[in-house]
Amino acid sequence: MGSCSFSVGFLLIFFVLSPNVDAFVGKYGVNYGRIADNLPSPESVVTLLKAAKIRNVRIYDADHNVLTAFKNSGIEIIVGLGNEYLKDMSVNEDRAMDWVKENVEPFLPSTQIRGIAVGNEVLGSNDHELWEVLLPAVKNVYNAISRLHLTEKVEVSSPHSEGVFGVSFPPSACTFKEDILQYMKPLLQFFQQIKSPFYINAYPFLAYMSDPEHIDINYALFKSNPGIRDSKTNLHYDNMFEAQIDAAYAALEKAGFEKMEIIVSETGWASHGDESEAGANVQNAKTYNYNLRKRLAKKKGTPLRPKVPIRVYVFALFNENLKPGPTSERNFGLFKPDGSISYDIGFTGLKSSAPSLSLLSLKGNGLGGWFSSSHLIVLMICVSSLLLISS
DSSP: OHHHHHHHHHHHHHHHHSOOOOOOOSSEEEEOOOOOSSOOOHHHHHHHHHHHTOOEEEOSSOOHHHHHHTTTSOOEEEEEEOGGGHHHHHHOHHHHHHHHHHHTGGGTTTSEEEEEEESSSOTTSSOHHHHHHHHHHHHHHHHHHHHTTOTTTOEEEOOBOGGGBSOOSSGGGOOBOHHHHHHHHHHHHHHHHTTOOEEEEOOHHHHHHHOTTTSOHHHHTTOSOOOEEETTTTEEESSHHHHHHHHHHHHHHHHTOTTOOEEEEEEOOOSSOOTTSTTOSHHHHHHHHHHHHHHHHTTOOOSSSTTSOOOEEESOSBOOTTOOSSGGGGOOOSBOTTSOBSSOSSOOOSSOSSGGGOHHHHHHTTOHHHHTSTHHHHHHHHHHHHHHHHO
């Protein structure tokens, strides 16, 4: 009896100390930014994502080391074509073809590249030259994947910031800015034609930070609050995130694209910021991301689109220590550079509190495969059985 108890106890200790693989249910993805000099290798990132059961990732370039690491991982990835390429791509269809042949086609199908984000927040910026070249660049990239017969596998899109909207409160009043609409409408017409969704970067954090005196922090964090009622639609909103999405739906409807789906390409909350960055702290970041996760797990829609589950890419996977700008820009990560969690929202990071069970160190020793598979469980049972027999 004593030996049997030891065997069971040994296995129980193993399961308690080993990293807890806690699935994020719902329509959950993450942005994997890499403006840093201290991040884990892409191979370790794949291990982290698998442990978290996150299967949807966006990157902001088409780095070959990353794409190679994601080979046969089962993780779907959207690559980015940076704003700096747009002018060249807009006037040179061959350049677009070369880019796709170099950065997308060779990695398919082993690396599940599911989309190309052409530019980022272009129409919300002040660079009017980029406004003009965005649509031609999008078309040339799409034509390239079409000629390569990849349109059934790879989507073409372009994410936008909240800066494309004029009035956005209440949600039903939201419209695109007049000066942007002349560029937005043809872009939306093309996306409708190729069946691409509207990607929006929605940040209650930024809205709260801009006006903390008049915005209820609980409304921004999905916490209990009176909420707001849209007098036109009579819809009630108990959180800003869903109000922002429905505002985007309202703007699309007014522009003539009421059937277009919305995907949130970025949302998140900074865990640290400058003195002037209201609300940027660990507790608020933890609360926002935890409550967002719970919301997405319900697989429900917004008040305006209750039957359309919300799909979200959270910003971001890691803190990025080389990002320019205010302190908050470097502190959106769910994980620290060593693979440990920034705060607890249900993940167990690559780095366990028990150093001997760090997946990063095990992977480095060539044992990561054992610890990431059921073979180790079998090994432990065999060891326990031998101990029992020997006693």
